[in-house]
Amino acid sequence: MYEIEVAAYEDRLEEFATNYENDFGVTFGERPNITVANEKDYRSYLEDLGRETGLELGSSEELDMMAQSMYYQAMGMYDDINHQVLISDYVMGNGDDVDQSVVDYVLAHELVHAYQHNQGNTMSTVELSKEINDRFGTTEDLQTQLLAATWSFPVMAIAEGQAEYMSINMLKEHAADNERNAAAWEAASEKYQEGYVGAKEFYRENIEALIEVEERAKRGEVGFMDMFILGQIKMAQYVLGVGYIEDVVERNGTTMDELLENGPETLSDFLK
Numbered sequence: 001m002y003e004i005e006v007a008a009y010e011d012r013l014e015e016f017a018t019n020y021e022n023d024f025g026v027t028f029g030e031r032p033n034i035t036v037a038n039e040k041d042y043r044s045y046l047e048d049l050g051r052e053t054g055l056e057l058g059s060s061e062e063l064d065m066m067a068q069s070m071y072y073q074a075m076g077m078y079d080d081i082n083h084q085v086l087i088s089d090y091v092m093g094n095g096d097d098v099d100q101s102v103v104d105y106v107l108a109h110e111l112v113h114a115y116q117h118n119q120g121n122t123m124s125t126v127e128l129s130k131e132i133n134d135r136f137g138t139t140e141d142l143q144t145q146l147l148a149a150t151w152s153f154p155v156m157a158i159a160e161g162q163a164e165y166m167s168i169n170m171l172k173e174h175a176a177d178n179e180r181n182a183a184a185w186e187a188a189s190e191k192y193q194e195g196y197v198g199a200k201e202f203y204r205e206n207i208e209a210l211i212e213v214e215e216r217a218k219r220g221e222v223g224f225m226d227m228f229i230l231g232q233i234k235m236a237q238y239v240l241g242v243g244y245i246e247d248v249v250e251r252n253g254t255t256m257d258e259l260l261e262n263g264p265e266t267l268s269d270f271l272k
């Protein structure tokens, strides 16, 4: 087993939060706690979410499976019910194997979600879950999933795009401050160049197609290929979200706070 020094990450968190305030002229607000998380911590978050929303999240086995997939897929998450950043323990590595640059990048990203939460202008996970449930119900069929994902795309793309935009630019701005920042910037910049800039057209075509898919889905006409588009949505939130934010910041000088207040409401608005 390994020991993880959480205190070192608390200093790091403070450094990043202060950088965000200076770089973007925002007020970060209350700093979140950090938890080095295993599957049980993700499971406990899901139980909190079920309790807070009053929604039935699934059987005990289903909750286990969901927690496991969050643990492995997300590397980290911001828990807005308990105002804490979870970082999956395997990301922390064991002893010498810790890839500090990845931990720092995950932390920088999740911290932006904490800022968004403090700002109060973005939907909380609890509100979003309830809203999706009210609009679309809990049926997990392809039609429902497509309609829910299309409806929530703009809000998710702004949230994830802003988390990437702010974290990548903050790490870039502070790459020369210390060695850890330099490594974190290198990790972030690789992902940005390869995953975002290069893939933008691909994701844009898929998400443009989603407008038509939505029309068909409303009529109950969904096909096997729509599953492919559904699979692209998560990544497209990051790629197109960052692109959207770069555009409006450059064109209109939009501030980070304004983005949260006046985000696009529909997919068509988002794609304009």
Ligand SMILES: [Zn+2]
Pocket: 109, 110, 113, 159, 160, 163
């Ligand atoms: Zn995120």
